[in-house]
Amino acid sequence: SAVISQKPSRDICQRGTSLTIQCQVDSQVTMMFWYRQQPGQSLTLIATANQGSEATYESGFVIDKFPISRPNLTFSTLTVSNMSPEDSSIYLCSAGGTYNEQFFGPGTRLTVL
Amino acid sequence: QKEVEQNSGPLSVPEGAIASLNCTYSDRGSQSFFWYRQYSGKSPELIMSIYSNGDKEDGRFTAQLNKASQYVSLLIRDSQPSDSATYLCAVTGGGNKLTFGTGTQLKVEL
Numbered sequence: 001s002a003v004i005s006q007k008p009s010r011d012i013c014q015r016g017t018s019l020t021i022q023c024q025v026d027s028q029v030t031m032m033f034w035y036r037q038q039p040g041q042s043l044t045l046i047a048t049a050n051q052g053s054e055a056t057y058e059s060g061f062v063i064d065k066f067p068i069s070r071p072n073l074t075f076s077t078l079t080v081s082n083m084s085p086e087d088s089s090i091y092l093c094s095a096g097g098t099y100n101e102q103f104f105g106p107g108t109r110l111t112v113l
Numbered sequence: 114q115k116e117v118e119q120n121s122g123p124l125s126v127p128e129g130a131i132a133s134l135n136c137t138y139s140d141r142g143s144q145s146f147f148w149y150r151q152y153s154g155k156s157p158e159l160i161m162s163i164y165s166n167g168d169k170e171d172g173r174f175t176a177q178l179n180k181a182s183q184y185v186s187l188l189i190r191d192s193q194p195s196d197s198a199t200y201l202c203a204v205t206g207g208g209n210k211l212t213f214g215t216g217t218q219l220k221v222e223l
Contacts, residue, residue, distance in 0.1 A: 001159070031209045033210075033211075041215070042201060042213045042214060042215045042216055043157070043201070043211075043213045045210060045211070048209075048210065092156055092157075096209050099145065099162065099164070100144070100145040100205045100209055100211075101145070101147055101159055101162050102159070102203075102209075102211055103159060104156040104157050104158070105156060106155070106156050107155075107156045
């Protein structure tokens, strides 16, 4: 299974600012994903990070708010732009495995004041 | 809309008992099925995957899949306090995107 790291592990940010979250995988993977998990709730897929092309966003998520980069097969970033308190959440990246499974990073806990 | 349903619990079982966690899904085209364990404050950890009808065993865990009934379950034998966590059922169709259930909270009591 892939080993995934995320930075930062947590952050407290002011309203109106932006935060970029980094996700690093220890091996090359075709598929990387970004999720949001609100307290006490399940995971919601934000987008699929595609290497060499634009990310594919799920309904309710837009590129202007959540720009994603995927410069190579081991790294991706998610930016949360123009933050509001409603963006306070845990953001998780995952890497796709050989048989459709996904392996998750430790998450980034974001608090917006 | 593809849905994955789980009883939110909490499901309480005594130590040493069998815990039975259930999940139903709406998309008949679903092909891959997973169980993740999530401890409080941690990220989901893959514990079981199953792709064909029947049972799959791995240590104290058994996953069961019935595609005709659109039902997948997880049995945990000899439950331990360390098994106390939220268990997430996840399903995927022909692509790689996972749809997660809301999770079942399991409490194993001494």
